Amino acid sequence: xxxxxLKEFVSVNRDFFEDQKPGPHxxxxxxxxxxxxxxxxxxxxxxxxFGYWWAAAVLIIGISxxxxxxxxxxxxxxxxxxxxxxxxxxxxxKAKESLETSQKPELGALADSQKKQQxxxxxxxxxxKPDIGPDGKMAQSATTVNQWAEALKSESSSKRLSAVLKLAxxxxxxxxxxxxxxxxxxxxxxxSNVRLAVLDLLKQQQTQPLVEDFILQSVAKQDDPVVQMxxxxxxxxxxxxxxxxxxxxxxxxxxxxxxxxxxxxxVLFRSNINI
Amino acid sequence: xxxxxxxxxxxxxxxxxxxxxxxQFKLSKKAGRLILNISDVSVEGYDGSEIIxxxxxxxxxxxxxxxxxLLSGSGYSDNTGLNLSVRxxxxxxxVDYVGKQEKVPITVKVPNTMSVKVSATGAMSSDGIVYxxxxxxxxxxxxxxxxxxxxxxxxxxxxxTLYGELNAKFASSLKGPISLVAVNKYIDVSIPADLKANVxxxxxxxxxxxAEGLNIVRETAGNKQAGQQQTASSDxxxxxxxxxxxxxxxxxxxxxxxxxxxxxxxxxx
Numbered sequence: 001x002x003x004x005x006l007k008e009f010v011s012v013n014r015d016f017f018e019d020q021k022p023g024p025h026x027x028x029x030x031x032x033x034x035x036x037x038x039x040x041x042x043x044x045x046x047x048x049x050f051g052y053w054w055a056a057a058v059l060i061i062g063i064s065x066x067x068x069x070x071x072x073x074x075x076x077x078x079x080x081x082x083x084x085x086x087x088x089x090x091x092x093x094k095a096k097e098s099l100e101t102s103q104k105p106e107l108g109a110l111a112d113s114q115k116k117q118q119x120x121x122x123x124x125x126x127x128x129k130p131d132i133g134p135d136g137k138m139a140q141s142a143t144t145v146n147q148w149a150e151a152l153k154s155e156s157s158s159k160r161l162s163a164v165l166k167l168a169x170x171x172x173x174x175x176x177x178x179x180x181x182x183x184x185x186x187x188x189x190x191x192s193n194v195r196l197a198v199l200d201l202l203k204q205q206q207t208q209p210l211v212e213d214f215i216l217q218s219v220a221k222q223d224d225p226v227v228q229m230x231x232x233x234x235x236x237x238x239x240x241x242x243x244x245x246x247x248x249x250x251x252x253x254x255x256x257x258x259x260x261x262x263x264x265x266x267v268l269f270r271s272n273i274n275i
Numbered sequence: 276x277x278x279x280x281x282x283x284x285x286x287x288x289x290x291x292x293x294x295x296x297x298x299q300f301k302l303s304k305k306a307g308r309l310i311l312n313i314s315d316v317s318v319e320g321y322d323g324s325e326i327i328x329x330x331x332x333x334x335x336x337x338x339x340x341x342x343x344x345l346l347s348g349s350g351y352s353d354n355t356g357l358n359l360s361v362r363x364x365x366x367x368x369x370v371d372y373v374g375k376q377e378k379v380p381i382t383v384k385v386p387n388t389m390s391v392k393v394s395a396t397g398a399m400s401s402d403g404i405v406y407x408x409x410x411x412x413x414x415x416x417x418x419x420x421x422x423x424x425x426x427x428x429x430x431x432x433x434x435x436t437l438y439g440e441l442n443a444k445f446a447s448s449l450k451g452p453i454s455l456v457a458v459n460k461y462i463d464v465s466i467p468a469d470l471k472a473n474v475x476x477x478x479x480x481x482x483x484x485x486a487e488g489l490n491i492v493r494e495t496a497g498n499k500q501a502g503q504q505q506t507a508s509s510d511x512x513x514x515x516x517x518x519x520x521x522x523x524x525x526x527x528x529x530x531x532x533x534x535x536x537x538x539x540x541x542x543x544x
Contacts (some may be wrong), residue, residue, distance in 0.1 A: 098414050114338050155308070156390065157415045158431035165530050169473075191415065193433040193454040196534060200475070226435060229536065233479040257437070259459060259536075 149181050157191040164194060168201040175209065183214050192226040199230060220246035225257050232263040240271035247273070295343040297329040302357035302363060305386040310369045312380040313359070314395035314421050315403030317382045320410030320428075326368060326398040330357045333377060334523075347373045357381065387411035395421040404439075422460075430529075436460075441535075444544065445470075451529025461538040466544040471528030481538035487543065 010017065151163035164185070167174075174182070179202075186198040205211045215231065216239060222228045228250075240247060250256060251264035268274070279418040347351050351360030353373040359381070362369045370383075390413040395405050396531065403421045407414055411429040418473055422439035425432065430450045434441060441457040444465040451472070455462055461481070466472075474491060476483050485491070524531070532537050 156413060157392075157433045158413050158452060161433060161454055162431075162530075165452055190418070191433055192435045193456055193532070196456065197454070197532070225437065226456060229458055229479075230534075233536070259437075 003087040077270055083267065092226050149178070152185055152189075157194055160185075160189065160191065160194045161197055164197040164201055168197070168204060171204065173208070174205055179205065179208070179210060179214075186218065186227070187221065187223075192224050195224055195227045196230055199227060203234075216243050219243055220250060225260050228256075228260050232260070232267050237269075238266050240273060244268075244273050293355065298357055300328040300357055300359070300361065302326045302328075302361060304363065304368060305449065307366045307368065307387050308390045308392060309385055310367055310385070311339045311383065311391065311393045312369065312371045312396075313381060314376065314392075314397045315380055315405070316395070316409060317406040317408065318391055318393065319381060319382065319384045319408050320387045320412065321384050323384070323386050323514060325384075326386070326389075328355060328357055328359060328361070328370075329382050329384075330341070330377070330379045333379055333479060345374050349373070368370075368416050385412070385417040390414065393417065395419070416457075423455075423457075447544070449529060451531065453529065455504050455534070457535045457537065459536065461540065462533050463540040463542070464533060465544050466531070468530075470524060471526055472524040472531040473522075473527050473529070474524050475519075475521050475530070475532045475534075476539055476541070477532075477534045478539050479536040481518075483518055483541070485518060485541040486543045489524065489543065491518040491520065491522040491524050493520060 148163040148167050152160050182198050186195050189195050202211050219231045247264050251261050304326050351371050352372050358377050360371050360373050392415040393405050395418040404424050405421045406424045408426045413431045416434040418436045420438050423434050423436050423441045425443040427446050429446045430453050432453045435456040439457045440460040441462045447467050
């Protein structure tokens, strides 16, 4: 084998040849290609992730602003509206008046309602307001003598009902004047529950001819279907014969609700009266 | 990726919650009477000093009505943002719908120191319910088509429905009188077992069912006081098919009246 003099020379003088070294990036690149180290995260991906978090934050801030803004507007409106409501009592009274006149003519004139309010005020002033105790009974002072009649003018249907029930509890014969007050209540009270209680009370007094006549006439005149139903369901055959014409009219009057017409027919049938 | 999805879900939930928040209207009031001339309403009693009206956001908003004012033939104006007119005239606070009734339920939180009157007489509310819950004040409810549901109420109560059902579960402490009338459908009532009451149960065409052990002593001519008139109760007539029971429960006390043409169910809590 031929001796290589150049190779020998380089081998002997290696230290003199290796005076320069490659830069660190060259080595890193080489290591990277050899997968000896983890590749550092690309700066682009970092920017993308940061962007999503920013988007989420902006969305949350937006929602919060929306919620706060909505609340503030609502509260502002509420305060303004309260002022408006309180500052126009006359307009309110007028609106109430027009509603009552237009929609509830059967409930009586406005004068009656005003009278009721006056009575309520008077009762409150005199401290005679019926007081419902925890045992469910009216205070004794509320229904002495004619105070039950005053209680019937109360705006509270529970107080009116209490007055009627207290009177019924006495089980004593009532005067003609008292009966007329009750007739009026049964015909005009706003609450069906109160009217029914009066009807129940009047049945206790049915030995008085005045009461029987009133109850029979009420079958046709009563404008509350609940009370009408009650009146019809309690009619005997003899009573039905006495008001045959009214019953026939009731059964055919399209202004009556179906239940009342059917009930009137049922009374006529069971009393053997032709419809 | 997971963090991204989580943040999106949270953001969407927060956005939905903010958007779906109930509309509210508050009025400072703790005495007097609240008169609600509206159907399908829920009334909740609480120990506070404000009447709080609330309703969920409508499912569909009329974009074309944006910026316009709702007018009504009644002359009322919407001063609540809930299509309601609320008018405070001192002793009474009156509430009416402005325009057509929205298809969203209205809830009203009422201070227990007030009384409430509900008049749901609209013909367009056939399947609705007037719901009164946890209320300790006096209440009067009058409906035509709406059913009535009373839960944990104290009374006094006057309630009447023409075509609806009437369900009631009373609180342990009660104030009378309590009068419940359902003309066409049943009455289902749950009372405290130890309630002392003068009961008057009446049905024209239905039956009366009561819980075992309810001690109702019937009122008869024999146990009436001397000198009293004979009660002309409807069940004393030979032609009538009605059932009427008057008597004293646990010795008597407040007045409890249940009246219907249908069935009566009387349970204990």
